[in-house]
Amino acid sequence: xxxxLKCNEAAQVCDKTQYKEASFLDKVMLxxxxxxxxxxxxxxxxxxxxxxxxxxxxxxxxxxxEKQQIKNRLQQ
Numbered sequence: 156x157x158x159x160l161k162c163n164e165a166a167q168v169c170d171k172t173q174y175k176e177a178s179f180l181d182k183v184m185l186x187x188x189x190x191x192x193x194x195x196x197x198x199x200x201x202x203x204x205x206x207x208x209x210x211x212x213x214x215x216x217x218x219x220x221e222k223q224q225i226k227n228r229l230q231q
Contacts, residue, residue: 160188165195173202 160168165188171177172185189196217225 158184158187160184162188162192162195165189165192166198169195169199169202173206 165185168177168181168185172182177185185199189199
């Protein structure tokens with residue numbers, strides 16, 4: 156089993172963590188990598204900040220029925 160991540164793998168795990176898709180082992184390996192890599196640590200910090208901003212934005216999206224109504228109007 157590989158325990159140390161490359162930077163591109165760490166970025167993928169960081170993204171998975173942001174969307175709550177990372178396993179416990181993924182998170183542990185990411186923490187170890189972040190202890191050694193400043194670039195990935197900075198990437199992770201920016202990811203966390205972006206997630207917080209998106210969550211606090213309180214963005215409203217259209218319901219499926221509203222989307223369908225718009226599609227119907229565009230097709231006419």
